[in-house]
Amino acid sequence: MTSHTAWSSGPRTTTPPRRATIRVTVHATDPLVATGINTMLQPTPGIDLVTDPHHADITIAVADTGLPDLTTHHNTRLILIADDIRQADLWTAIEHGLIVLVPRTEATSRSRLLRAITDAREGRGDLPPEHLGTMLQGLKQLQQNTLRPRDLTLTGLSTRETEVIRLLADGLDTSEIAEKLIYSERTVKNVLHSLLNRLNLRNRAHAVAYALRQGLI
Structure with a gap:
């Protein structure tokens, strides 16, 4: 059994255009972290690293001290690198296209990041079990407190x-x-x-x- 649970991303997620090369942008407040991730991914065939989020199919965002500002990242699928994310931040990330959540301890592995990119491209959701539980609890509260009364x-x-x-x-x-x-x-x-x-x-x-x-x- 793995430490992650996968799910289908669902029909509402914007599908990146299928092409031989997937365009990926890295978003991190610490330039050293961003450089490290870019360096890990740079020699990979089929991945084109871009700096403009508007031209990216997938965004890899690193939550250093909280959820990063994702408002400028439109129409991309999101890979979030984070630990101990709050329920409210998890929902915000989902609203901005979250597909894969990678714990920081796993983000130093090139193979793990490549798997996350593949999952995001194919629309295969991937959350650690504890965060999946948080999401399901949030859905239950949404259904009980907001949707059902209406x-x-x-x-x-x-x-x-x-x-x-x-x-x-x-x-x-x-x-x-x-x-x-x-x-x-x-x-x-x-x-x-x-x-x-x-x-x-x-x-x-x-x-x-x-x-x-x-x-x-």
């Missing part, structure tokens, strides 16, 4: 929207969905209208395609 789920859809869109995907029309769920036809139409507007979707077919593509149903 009839929302972690998919971003309400329970009612999920029911309607699933039946729509099965080929049922408005009257059949209403009969199946014991709703009025007006209720079904209102649910779909709200869903289309909120997600900026064009029509019902677009809504079904979106839900399937995003793994929401």
